[in-house]
Amino acid sequence: MSVTAIVGAQWGDEGKGRIVDYLAQDADMVIRFQGGDNAGHTVINSYGKFALHIIPSGIFNPDTLCLVGAGTVVNFSTMKEELEGVRASGLAGDNLRIDKRAHLIMPYHCQLDGAEEQKKSSKWAIGTTKRGIGPVYSDKAARVGIRAADILEPDRLRTRLEMLLPQKNRQLAYYGLPEADIEALMDLCASWREEFGGQIIDSLPLLRDAVLSGKKVILEGQLGVMRDLDWGIYPYVTSSNPTAGGACSGAGISPRRIDRIVGIVKAYSTSVGGGPFPVELFDAEGEKLREVGQEFGATTGRPRRCGWFDAVAAGYSCWLNGFTEIAVTKIDVLDTFRTIKICRAYTINGETIDYVPETSQQDIAEPVYEQWEGWQCDTTKARSWDDLPRQTKAYLERIEELTGAPVNIVSVGPEREQLLIKE
Numbered sequence: 017m018s019v020t021a022i023v024g025a026q027w028g029d030e031g032k033g034r035i036v037d038y039l040a041q042d043a044d045m046v047i048r049f050q051g052g053d054n055a056g057h058t059v060i061n062s063y064g065k066f067a068l069h070i071i072p073s074g075i076f077n078p079d080t081l082c083l084v085g086a087g088t089v090v091n092f093s094t095m096k097e098e099l100e101g102v103r104a105s106g107l108a109g110d111n112l113r114i115d116k117r118a119h120l121i122m123p124y125h126c127q128l129d130g131a132e133e134q135k136k137s138s139k140w141a142i143g144t145t146k147r148g149i150g151p152v153y154s155d156k157a158a159r160v161g162i163r164a165a166d167i168l169e170p171d172r173l174r175t176r177l178e179m180l181l182p183q184k185n186r187q188l189a190y191y192g193l194p195e196a197d198i199e200a201l202m203d204l205c206a207s208w209r210e211e212f213g214g215q216i217i218d219s220l221p222l223l224r225d226a227v228l229s230g231k232k233v234i235l236e237g238q239l240g241v242m243r244d245l246d247w248g249i250y251p252y253v254t255s256s257n258p259t260a261g262g263a264c265s266g267a268g269i270s271p272r273r274i275d276r277i278v279g280i281v282k283a284y285s286t287s288v289g290g291g292p293f294p295v296e297l298f299d300a301e302g303e304k305l306r307e308v309g310q311e312f313g314a315t316t317g318r319p320r321r322c323g324w325f326d327a328v329a330a331g332y333s334c335w336l337n338g339f340t341e342i343a344v345t346k347i348d349v350l351d352t353f354r355t356i357k358i359c360r361a362y363t364i365n366g367e368t369i370d371y372v373p374e375t376s377q378q379d380i381a382e383p384v385y386e387q388w389e390g391w392q393c394d395t396t397k398a399r400s401w402d403d404l405p406r407q408t409k410a411y412l413e414r415i416e417e418l419t420g421a422p423v424n425i426v427s428v429g430p431e432r433e434q435l436l437i438k439e
Contacts, residue, residue: 018232018275021263024240025279025333027287028258029313029320031345031427032280033057036073036236038435044231045081045223046074049266050256051238052089052121053098054147056313060430063105071098071112072236078111083219086117087256087266089152090164091126092208114212115219115268116165123204124184124196125151131191153255155180164216167205177201220268227273235263235274241333242287242372249375252291260337279339279421281330283347283411286320288313292378295323295359309349324357324385327418332372334419343425344412348434353390356411359383360418388414395428401438404428 020039024030037059040046053069060066063076070090072082084090095114102109125148133146155161160180166173177198185195226233237258242248244257256262260277264270284305287293296302302322305311311320334342350356361370362381373381391405398404404412404426412423424438 018230019227019235019269019273020233020276020278021235021237021260021274021337022278022280023237023260023263023333023337023339024258025281025330025337025339025342026240026285026326027242027293027329028055028239029286029288029311030240030280030282031058031343032237033059033068033073034345034427034430034432034435035278035280035343035425036234037061037076038432039234040074040077040080041432042232043074043077043080043234045083045226046072046234046236047083047085047219047223047267048072048088048236048238049085049263050087050258051254052147052149052152053091053094054145054149054254055239057236057238058430061432063102063107066101066105069098070095071102071109074234074236075102075109075112076107078107080111081222082112083222084112084114084118085219085267086115087262088115089119089121089149089156089256090114091121091148092212093204094121094147096211112215113219113222114164114216116163116168116216118164119152119156119161120164120167120208121148121152122162122196122201124188125149125155127193128184128187128191131193135191150255167209168213168216170202170206170209173205174198174202223268227269235267235269237263241336242329243289244336247336249291249378252289252375275340277337277340278425279330279333279337279342279419280345281325281342281415281419282309282345283325283350284309285323285326285329286311288318288320292375292381293321293323294328294362294378294381295326295383296321297323301353304353305349308352309346324359324383325415326359326383327415328359328362328370329372330415330419331370334421339419339421341424342415342419342421343427344415344423345427347408347412347426348395348428350390350411351395352392354392356388356390357385358388358411358414358418360386396434398428398436399433401426401436404436
């Protein structure tokens with residue numbers, strides 16, 4: 017058995033896509049287990065550079081079955097555009113499947129998402145991408161959502177829309193938005209059915225057979241633990257659970273079947289959107305991290321908030337997920353810094369703590385830093401662990417100590433060959 021969960025251990029944007037792309041070279045199945053098209057996974061390989069939002073990052077291996085799982089929410093229009101980009105690189109993209117249980121993002125979800133965010137004051141704005149994620153997960157929880165299976169049965173779809181649209185139109189009217197038209201929605205779903213109907217499947221038999229026969233399965237998460245609906249910086253969170261536990265429910269697999277959980281962290285910290293971010297830098301060093309790391313959102317292009325590595329948040333993530341190992345990305349971004357800092361604790365009202373408190377306390381948390389010697393040399397040409405400078409290894413060893421999990425993967429650049437695996 018070989019089931020690996022890939023989980024973001026910070027606020028998202030850690031580089032999960034490139035790790036999945038690398039591991040998928042030798043995988044039989046990749047399952048995206050939660051989230052929608054509100055965050056991008058940047059992948060750079062021999063086919064080019066891609067920002068994948070809903071298609072699993074294993075799509076570039078034609079022999080890997082790529083499944084958009086039951087825990088996801090899908091906008092088929094976005095998926096079509098994304099798949100066209102993949103096909104333009106020379107790939108057929110016919111290894112993509114969508115679980116029948118995945119919920120669908122309808123146009124009214126996007127309208128409501130934007131209107132609700134605009135209505136919030138700047139203090140309480142979440143920083144949503146307005147892709148409809150919150151509203152569609154709300155419908156899912158309220159048991160009124162439209163699922164991929166519904167578009168395969170037009171009569172059933174019409175009945176469900178007739179039940180749902182009066183409520184949605186009242187919500188749209190509240191924001192002064194035009195009503196949703198059932199015929200337009202039926203036509204849209206018909207176009208989705210024509211494009212993707214043959215790829216909408218019940219994934220459970222495939223996953224069960226793959227696991228029981230010992231095939232290699234990767235579970236791909238979106239965003240990071242600090243944006244988790246339950247354990248993140250609520251309410252500045254996503255509407256699903258991007259944790260190893262979320263992988264079980266979103267993909268349809270028992271926790272006992274997962275034998276490897278890889279937490280992905282950047283060598284520093286970034287966050288996009290609202291909410292507390294204790295290690296945020298507002299000085300020249302923060303700006304340097306942003307510029308050197310090209311920290312701009314793959315979905316919106318928004319500049320990311322940057323700071324030093326937060327070992328408190330990473331250790332919290334390690335506990336919640338049970339990481340068997342950690343992958344550290346973008347270590348090369350730190351190449352030119354004379355000194356580097358790690359946040360090892362927070363102080364709140366004079367008390368020092370080594371765990372992530374509830375959101376309101378994070379707002380007033382002050383980071384406690386320790387300082388490390390920078391290596392001030394180019395790591396991008398390293399091709400083995402032994403090629404890394406002494407100071408880099410010491411920095412990585414300290415991350416291991418503070419988080420409680422071994423660092424087994426390090427990236428020194430965006431290309432596949434710039435991933436170093438510790439033997």
